[in-house]
Amino acid sequence: MKSGRRAFLSGLGVTSLAAALPQTKGTAQENPAALEAAPAPIGNGKMKLSFRPYELQLEHTFTVAGNSRKTTPVVLAEIQYEGLTGYGEASMPPYLGESQQSVMQFLSKVKLEQFKDPFLLDDILAYVDSLDEGNRAAKACVDIALHDLLGKLVDKPLHKLWGINPANTPMTSFTIGIDTPEMVKLKTKEAARFKVLKVKLGGGNDREMIEAVRSVTDVPIYVDVNQGWSDKHEALEMVHWLAEQGTEFVEQPLAKTAVDDLAWLTSKSPLPIIADEAFQRLGDVADFQGVYSGINIKLMKSTGLREAQKMITVARALDMSLMMGCMTETSCAVSAAAQLSPLVDWADLDGNLLITNDLYEGVKVIDGKLTLSDLPGIGIRKRNI
Structure with a gap:
């Protein structure tokens, strides 16, 4: 061993x-x-995967271009081995096409007990990936729990094992969903401790949204359109206006299928254009060079930390910008993503801050900056609730 x-x-x-x-x-x-x-000795036990559904309750109704929701379904998983437990999570917002039922059906196929060595990451995760097409959040759930377990087996947080300097974590944005000017102002005031905001656009009231935010604060803004614009010329005009409002980049402004229009917009835009819905897995990175300025990596799309690391390496080699994002998640999945955050340009890791029933404690936001813990693995502990 x-x-x-x-x-x-x-x-x-x-x-x-x-x-x-x-x-x-x-x-x-x-x-x-x-x-x-020294880490605890490792015996010849078997890994045991268990999982259960859980419903996240959002503090405010969350609206983006195309849908609104007050809850988000997730599946929480545990991998037990030699007296230790690794925690994982799958989050399923509507556009991913996964559900609690589909995730649990997939996880029921995962037989980790066949692997006697939990450190064989490539073998284990290749096996998990081969079980079925898609199911990215379900696969991420296993990946996160496995990485958490491995960190606990050597009693080190992942960022230390990877040689990542935790002092280099970026500021994280706090997300303001599409809403009325009054609610936008209220949400912006509630987010006063954050040094950057992410504003959702594409709902037909874009300028009104930005003006409402700007009436309260002058902090930098990230804009996420969630494919909500349709005309590339109007999009370019809007991007020029957003640049004057202190915006740092625009995320997924046009439909993910509008590849030629996106490449045209990126070539003329005064701001970086970042891929989100269009970007899923490692094979997409090279295809997007010249179409987007950068990519938004999310564990629920990348199938977890192992592939996310590879995405970062490839994107940097192609001189593309990087963002680490999340879905609406507990501190489990958010803290896992935060382990890689010192390697990216921007972070939007606030999914755990949007909910009222987080079961875990993990990464903190101190003076707007992501702050990693020294807890082993992904750096979380269960709350006493």
Whole structure:
């Protein structure tokens, strides 16, 4: 099993730590400091996956171009192994095409007990991915729980295992959904502790939305249109106006199928144009070079952390901008995504802050900035509720 642990750590670029693990020798009396620092021994147990549905309650009705909702269905998962538990989550907003039923049907097919070594990430996640097409959120659920478990097995947070500096986390935006000017002003005032806001447009009252926000605050704005615009010329005119309002980028302004129009808009836009709904998995990254300025990575679309890491590498090689986003999620999935946030340009990791019944404690927002914990794995603990 030590060889499995060494391979895992070496693969994460932490060779020095991997090399150090097998060298711990002696009893607690002979070398108490070394024994305390060493991870718990790993036996020959089997991984056990369990899951259950859960309904997230939003503090405000959440409206984007195309739909509104007051709740979001999720599935919460646990992988138990050798007395430790890794936590995972699948979130299913309407446009993903997944449901609690479809996620649980998929997870019922996942037989992790066939793998004796939980550190064989590539083998395990390739197997999970092969079980069925799609089901990205369901696959992310397993990926997150597995990464959480592995971090706990070596008693380290993922960002430390990956050699990521937690001081480099970005500010996170707080999302203002489409609403009346009065409610937009109220939500903006409630978000006063955030240093950047993400404003949803595409509902036919775009200028009114921005003007309502600007009547309350002058913090930078990220704009997300959720495919709500249809004419590329009107979109370009709007983007020029948004640039004058302190907007940093525009996310998915046109339909994801309007590839030529999006490429035209990106080539003429004074602001970066970021792919969201159009962007799903690793194979999409290279296809979008020249169509978008950058991509919004979300674990529920990328099938989890393993593929998200690869997306970051490919996008950087192609000189594309990067954003780390989320769905409406608990602190489980948000904290998992936050482990990678120091590697991106922008973050929109506020899904846990929009709900009233979060079951976990994890990443914090301090003075507008994502702040990672030193808890092992994805950095969460269960709340006492």
